[in-house]
Amino acid sequence: MNKKDLKLLKEKIQQAKTIAISGHKNLDGDALCSALALMRIIELNYNKSVDVIYDGNVPLELENIPLRSRATYYKHIPTDKKYDLYILVDYGTKTHLGGVMPFVDNALFVAEFDHHYNDEKIGAVCFDNESKAATAQLIYDFVRTEKLKTDKEIIDLITLGIITDTGQFKFVSSDDVFTDSAQLVKSGANITDLVNLLQNKNKKTVLTESLAVSNAEFFYHGRLVVATIDRASYKKLDGRGELALNTLATIHGVEYIVLLKEQKENVIGVSIRSKTKPINHIAQTLGGGGHLYAAGAVVSSDLESVRNKVIMAFRGV
Ligand SMILES: [Mn+2]
Numbered sequence: 001m002n003k004k005d006l007k008l009l010k011e012k013i014q015q016a017k018t019i020a021i022s023g024h025k026n027l028d029g030d031a032l033c034s035a036l037a038l039m040r041i042i043e044l045n046y047n048k049s050v051d052v053i054y055d056g057n058v059p060l061e062l063e064n065i066p067l068r069s070r071a072t073y074y075k076h077i078p079t080d081k082k083y084d085l086y087i088l089v090d091y092g093t094k095t096h097l098g099g100v101m102p103f104v105d106n107a108l109f110v111a112e113f114d115h116h117y118n119d120e121k122i123g124a125v126c127f128d129n130e131s132k133a134a135t136a137q138l139i140y141d142f143v144r145t146e147k148l149k150t151d152k153e154i155i156d157l158i159t160l161g162i163i164t165d166t167g168q169f170k171f172v173s174s175d176d177v178f179t180d181s182a183q184l185v186k187s188g189a190n191i192t193d194l195v196n197l198l199q200n201k202n203k204k205t206v207l208t209e210s211l212a213v214s215n216a217e218f219f220y221h222g223r224l225v226v227a228t229i230d231r232a233s234y235k236k237l238d239g240r241g242e243l244a245l246n247t248l249a250t251i252h253g254v255e256y257i258v259l260l261k262e263q264k265e266n267v268i269g270v271s272i273r274s275k276t277k278p279i280n281h282i283a284q285t286l287g288g289g290g291h292l293y294a295a296g297a298v299v300s301s302d303l304e305s306v307r308n309k310v311i312m313a314f315r316g317v
Pocket of ligand 1: 030031090115133134135165
């Protein structure tokens, strides 16, 4: 972490009378846990109160995480609220912020912690690192570099960010995930308890995702699998369909997994996963982005056209 930027961030935290933190719209575990952990870190070390603000839904899976009740839906904050300091965590790009964007635009100073690729960074100081498996690791780096105080909630939240974004340690490409996790366990994190805390999915969601798995279509000698959640089923979906994606990935010979979600009429969310080869360029051709092996896009078109476009995009793979 850049010393000069860290110094500036600390000054801004000390000077700020109002501070807010947000992650991307429709929070996942890493975004929400990083935001709540950083909130608690600032409260504990700088004695300031912090708002955590979100747009979209918090999946039921995350309902039991520490300090969950401290995250506020953006419509419950006065629209003209002006923050001295706004910190973005795990947000991706501007387009993923949704309803919190006006608060970010209004803020006097913006800092960010992220591990997504983004060529239009918003922060005046950026603690970004694309090689990290989770943004929570960057929050942990901040704690350790500055020798900040932590408590059980902070340690658990950082660990939860790592657990969720690595798919419970399955998607790990570098050893720092394990060195960080080892240190978190030494500091009191109990991986089994934290994993159990996440076993809180909605029954309707699990059944909806299972149905999408049952109806999935296979292409290119079974290397590509495409599952679909139509508009009626989408209403029963809570979260991003990770269960369907992960289940299809367990099939022999499957290399690429795509989940099409009809979020609204002519608005299709596309989630793409790959076992071995990068697929983020395919998400980019659809107008989206993400990580090398886990990416996505939102396409404004009908389900059938998007399905065909996706199948074509994988031709020759
Ligand atoms: Mn993340």
